[in-house]
Ligand SMILES: Nc1ncnc2c1ncn2[C@@H]1O[C@H](COP(=O)(O)OP(=O)(O)OP(=O)(O)O)[C@@H](O)[C@H]1O
């Protein structure tokens with residue numbers, strides 16, 4: 153990985169910003185989430201990992217107000233809240249990059265970035281300040297976007313993803329949730345997103361990061377929460393977790409000592425993040 | 432970082448892949464590229480309008496006489512108002528099939544209140560408009576809360592409000608508005624004087640150029656590429672000459688009627704609302720990707736609701752204006768081809784049936800095309816059956832252009 157990462161332990165843990173207890177969510181015959189707990193503190197990056205269909209996106213959408221949980225309590229800054237809808241989540245200061253990006257193809261980059269949070273100039277929108285701010289945000293992500301006045305449909309997959317990430321930074325969020333933000337990104341842009349995650353943490357924001365890339369997860373997160381089949385499967389402090397342990401927890405082999413050993417032996421010796429994770 | 436930005440000439444022109452537009456040649460090349468990419472905008476309809484006018488002029492030179500043009504602007508306006516509402520609904524990817532009968536029903540209400548019950552004219556007109564808004568609110572409830580598709584409830588409305596029209600008219604069948612009352616006067620006999628016409632043109636041009644100059648200043652101050660000053664001047668001059676000449680030419684006969692001026696004002700107002708306000712932005716967003724709009728925190732139901740209310744309100748206003756123009760309300764008010772004309776106008780004007788793409792000006796251009804066809808064929812003494820066939824063909828052509836453009840867009844990345 154090209155990202156340098158050090159000084160994990162110098163931060164003191166902030167207060168709990170977001171806390172979920174006993175979240176259940178069911179889609180017809182599918183119980184997507186069962187009694188899921190999750191806690192995020194200010195200035196902390198929590199990685200949410202799990203296999204495909206583990207329920208990660210469902211959990212994120214529940215926090216973002218897209219879905220209503222069937223049961224469970226969401227506490228924000230210490231008090232229980234109902235996130236009635238996406239507007240409610242925004243109002244609380246929860247910003248989300250959705251896995252499917254949720255961009256309007258017919259609108260240009262500026263319009264997408266500020267959708268729902270337009271700058272006003274009397275009764276009208278202030279296009280000039282929005283455009284200027286758009287360039288600033290995109291620059292900070294090393295975005296390679298030729299023009300912010302072209303419809304989003306004309307952008308490449310990675311450019312669209314960058315726009316979606318930049319959008320989560322508009323306004324002053326307290327919690328930023330990134331659902332596979334680097335899936336389509338190039339090397340430099342991935343590094344920028346990881347840098348961004350670290351900057352957000354330094355600014356005292358709470359970050360929830362979903363990724364299938366264990367190297368990225370281990371590079372930037374403080375804690376790793378593993379979901380499996382819609383349940384809390386394991387939780388690690390990033391410094392203590394090895395890649396193999398993570399993989400085992402994700403695939404469901406952690407409760408089986410033999411499988412765990414086998415997985416460990418089969419894994420290549422010089423796994424990234426392996427050596428510094430071990431004590 | 433911010434300081435860095437201010438030192439650079441323009442933050443938005445830094446990417447080397449960006450095709451720079453400096454000379455008029457660049458501008459034309461960019462335009463050609465846009466067209467090839469399916470970003471047609473209103474060019475097909477402008478081209479079509481010119482072709483139609485040229486054709487009818489070659490057949491019957493009086494087609495472009497001042498008198499004929501003035502009459503066209505008068506007759507186009509009320510249906511244009513209805514088409515304006517259709518544009519809004521289409522922008523959301525929905526449809527309203529009932530604007531015709533809603534316009535008939537509400538105008539009948541005005542006529543009954545004003546003529547049969549002797550209520551003040553203003554009150555009668557306001558009642559019709561309020562009734563239109565109420566119908567739209569009903570549609571909004573059906574759509575947002577009950578979840579009925581717009582095609583279905585407006586089809587129901589199409590039938591129901593025709594029934595309501597008969598019911599309101601009772602056994603009278605036809606109600607004539609006194610020709611010297613305010614409504615027929617406004618729609619038929621009120622015209623701007625030459626001086627007023629030129630003054631209006633001057634104001635329009637001044638506002639246009641002023642707002643562009645202001646944008647240039649703002650953008651320059653923010654370190655962004657400002658619009659080309661020469662381009663603004665050229666466009667402003669073209670606007671001044673075009674509108675000025677039109678005012679002169681219409682002035683040979685009666686000049687600008689109050690009615691077309693009202694319609695044009697509504698078009699400009701809706702264009703401003705759509706392009707420059709949050710509400711308009713949300714209309715496009717919901718039309719483009721409803722789920723994305725919802726996740727951005729937009730109250731999608733309110734957007735749908737406001738548009739259905741506006742559409743029915745425009746239908747009611749248009750109906751009242753038609754009634755004033757014909758000085759009569761009858762059982763056929765709004766039923767014959769009002770729906771067809773209003774919906775066709777919006778589509779012909781370039782508003783996409785697929786949602787999220789279009790402009791308030793498409794109501795203006797579309798209704799001009801249809802009115803030109805109607806007037807031209809009338810002058811050539813062609814029966815209305817031919818007119819319907821021609822109108823249908825033009826509509827089909829417009830939808831075909833829309834569909835082809837959509838395919839070109841998806842292959843050239845313009846959404
Ligand atoms: N809208 C929905 N309707 C029905 N079922 C759903 C819906 N959304 C998610 N599910 C189901 O819930 C489960 C969890 O899905 P989710 O999208 O949360 O997985 P994920 O962990 O994000 O997976 P991935 O890594 O592939 O993104 C899946 O079994 C999926 O089929």
Ligand SMILES: [Mg+2]
Pocket residue numbers: 208209210251331
């Ligand atoms: Mg997912």
